[in-house]
Amino acid sequence: MLNKIHALWNPECYHGWGRTKRFFEGWYYKLVSHNQRQALAIIPGIAMDENGQKQAFIQVLDGKNLKGAYHKFEANKFQPTPKKHALKIQNNFFSENKLVLDLPNIKGELFFENLTPWSNSFFSPGIMGPFSFIPFMECYHGVLSMNHSVKGKLYLNGESLSFNKGKGYMEKDWGHSFPEGYIWMQSNHFSQNEISIKASVAKIPFLKSAFIGHIAGLLFNDQLIEFTTYNRTKLTSCKVTQKNVKIEMENSTYILKINAQREKTTSLAAPISGFMSGRIEESMNSKIHIHLLDKKTNKTLLNDTGSSAAIEVAGDYKLLLK
Numbered sequence: 201m202l203n204k205i206h207a208l209w210n211p212e213c214y215h216g217w218g219r220t221k222r223f224f225e226g227w228y229y230k231l232v233s234h235n236q237r238q239a240l241a242i243i244p245g246i247a248m249d250e251n252g253q254k255q256a257f258i259q260v261l262d263g264k265n266l267k268g269a270y271h272k273f274e275a276n277k278f279q280p281t282p283k284k285h286a287l288k289i290q291n292n293f294f295s296e297n298k299l300v301l302d303l304p305n306i307k308g309e310l311f312f313e314n315l316t317p318w319s320n321s322f323f324s325p326g327i328m329g330p331f332s333f334i335p336f337m338e339c340y341h342g343v344l345s346m347n348h349s350v351k352g353k354l355y356l357n358g359e360s361l362s363f364n365k366g367k368g369y370m371e372k373d374w375g376h377s378f379p380e381g382y383i384w385m386q387s388n389h390f391s392q393n394e395i396s397i398k399a400s401v402a403k404i405p406f407l408k409s410a411f412i413g414h415i416a417g418l419l420f421n422d423q424l425i426e427f428t429t430y431n432r433t434k435l436t437s438c439k440v441t442q443k444n445v446k447i448e449m450e451n452s453t454y455i456l457k458i459n460a461q462r463e464k465t466t467s468l469a470a471p472i473s474g475f476m477s478g479r480i481e482e483s484m485n486s487k488i489h490i491h492l493l494d495k496k497t498n499k500t501l502l503n504d505t506g507s508s509a510a511i512e513v514a515g516d517y518k519l520l521l522k
Contacts (some may be wrong), residue, residue, distance in 0.1 A: 211372065226244065297313070427456055446460075461487040461489075
């Protein structure tokens, strides 16, 4: 119980203590090399179906070569550490500052520095804000770092890949299922090194109804500008075509306009009622154009395009359009 309470205010930690069925938890490590020729997503996690059948897993997405791999492990190989993010899956290790891979086709060690987590307070512990305290949500979300530096080397199919001076992004999800329909995107490769964007729109079941929830964070000028449902941000527009995703959000101070260019995708496993039986499609070679306006002065504060962007448009996304 103490481990679960601690995790409530520390989203990076494991939340599944005492859970035996209909539960999943996964961490998402996005890794992009300095020259952007390599872009990988590494996703370790645990899955438990409605009957209590369990498995640990590590997914590897090679975003530039459009290849994905799902590595399955016995559930007892999943070994989280209480009260901090330090996770072992067999000979693989994952934490906020380090990643060690020992898989058939990918091996190596990476280190992360200068992490920039989402804001955290007693009444708003992370990106979920006050929704963190609601016990029956379908899916919970955490952003562990909007932007950080990467160093180290991986060997993919025998080829040496240097990630020195590379960049990373880190987030996680836990609960029992991904939303029925959602849009998610992220990039931290803009003209200025510290800029990072993360945005999502999803259908959120709540009690016996549902609502369209939205979250965006823009790291800019050493400030994380938050656009969220719970801070009264309005989703003024959401449009999806085969080539683009366009989203506009407005809070009390800023207007954020996003135009994401969709590219070819790779298939990943996704949770349904705790087990990894669903499929989603993710691109890691897209572009995201962002336009930030100051409402008071009507002045453009940022007008830039991010590359090596990850984008998912999943499920019945038409529920989100406006």
